[in-house]
Amino acid sequence: MHASFVRRVGIVHPLIQAPMAGATTPALAAAVSEAGGLGSLGAGYLEPEAILAQAADTRALTRRPFGVNLFVLPDDFEPDMAAVARARARLDALMEREGIEARTQLPARWAPRFSDQLAALREARPAVASFAFGLLSPAQLRELQALGIVVVGTATTAAETRAWAELGADAVCVQGAEAGGHRGTFLHAPDEAMVGLFALLPLALRAAAECAPDMPVIAAGGIMDGRAMLAAEVLGAAASQLGTAFLGCPESAAAAAWKRDLPAAEDHRVTTIRSFSGRAARGLRNRYVEAMEGAMAELPGYPALNALTAPLRRAAAQAGRGDLLSEWCGQAAALVRDLPAAELVAVLMDEYGAAARALE
Numbered sequence: 001m002h003a004s005f006v007r008r009v010g011i012v013h014p015l016i017q018a019p020m021a022g023a024t025t026p027a028l029a030a031a032v033s034e035a036g037g038l039g040s041l042g043a044g045y046l047e048p049e050a051i052l053a054q055a056a057d058t059r060a061l062t063r064r065p066f067g068v069n070l071f072v073l074p075d076d077f078e079p080d081m082a083a084v085a086r087a088r089a090r091l092d093a094l095m096e097r098e099g100i101e102a103r104t105q106l107p108a109r110w111a112p113r114f115s116d117q118l119a120a121l122r123e124a125r126p127a128v129a130s131f132a133f134g135l136l137s138p139a140q141l142r143e144l145q146a147l148g149i150v151v152v153g154t155a156t157t158a159a160e161t162r163a164w165a166e167l168g169a170d171a172v173c174v175q176g177a178e179a180g181g182h183r184g185t186f187l188h189a190p191d192e193a194m195v196g197l198f199a200l201l202p203l204a205l206r207a208a209a210e211c212a213p214d215m216p217v218i219a220a221g222g223i224m225d226g227r228a229m230l231a232a233e234v235l236g237a238a239a240s241q242l243g244t245a246f247l248g249c250p251e252s253a254a255a256a257a258w259k260r261d262l263p264a265a266e267d268h269r270v271t272t273i274r275s276f277s278g279r280a281a282r283g284l285r286n287r288y289v290e291a292m293e294g295a296m297a298e299l300p301g302y303p304a305l306n307a308l309t310a311p312l313r314r315a316a317a318q319a320g321r322g323d324l325l326s327e328w329c330g331q332a333a334a335l336v337r338d339l340p341a342a343e344l345v346a347v348l349m350d351e352y353g354a355a356a357r358a359l360e
């Protein structure tokens, strides 16, 4: 129906496995790409050498197109050190109380430098580069496009869609409020940018039509099966981007406790959480989230809090403590299936075909 993105990128199905920083692997991305979708690496937390290594590992497994995703952030951060000290005291006390051996540390750097990551991405030269949390500069966009890389921006509102369309992005992925993981929001307060996908898709398409009528719009948020992919396409999406649906695959790097908790995730317990990273993200409300409730005002923002909670999250994953782990997921997480990625792609496309035939 809307073949523009699929044709341009050279994939078979209108299906993108979402880049998920910390959860995607070369094995996952390659399996999806081999099966005809677009596999993606979430590289937002990776240093440049690791970006190059993951891209090379993916290429060793598939010759098909895949994507790499980064967070658009300033190169350097100067967190409020008083807030950092308060967070360390609180987190260390929590780990002690919970019997977790780890303690917080001051990292050498709060996050990888974006300009270095971007240079590695250009060198890795994936078919698709996607971005969240901000807008590229016109020069950064041009450099990527000059290399033949298809650039996809993330938008959570019509205004953010317009911003990427005016910049000249090749496509925009609209992230509905249902979506798992961090909000990509960059023009608004995250609370004010919680637009559901059914409302956002037509609004984003109208906004894009004003300056870039042919720009494909990709749908993300709460899509767990082929019927929902078709529904997004009926609303005008050129493809669907599924994150949570792929977390249950054996190729995903999600911790065992996280994978175990997803099928039992009740929709009303899947909420917006700031206390793991300092940035709004959707995931399972658990013991940690409840313990930190009301503390956000005294804690530092992203990426400082994200770096400070890393030892806890690592230790909790190793100890099988899902109740202390950032269990990111979309609102429909309970529909997750623990199938190998290639099988999941086949099942999704069977469902998509069956839903299309049922409408004939």
Ligand SMILES: Cc1cc2nc3c(=O)[nH]c(=O)nc-3n(C[C@H](O)[C@H](O)[C@H](O)COP(=O)(O)O)c2cc1C
Pocket: 018, 019, 020, 021, 023, 042, 043, 044, 069, 130, 131, 132, 154, 175, 178, 179, 180, 181, 182, 184, 220, 221, 222, 223, 241, 242, 243, 244, 245, 328, 329, 330, 331, 332
């Ligand atoms: C565990 C997890 C990590 C994510 N990390 C990223 C990321 O690094 N970059 C990005 O653009 N989106 C990220 N997302 C959001 C996805 O791109 C997408 O918007 C979302 O998964 C769609 O909702 P769904 O999870 O209900 O399918 C992440 C989502 C999840 C569940």
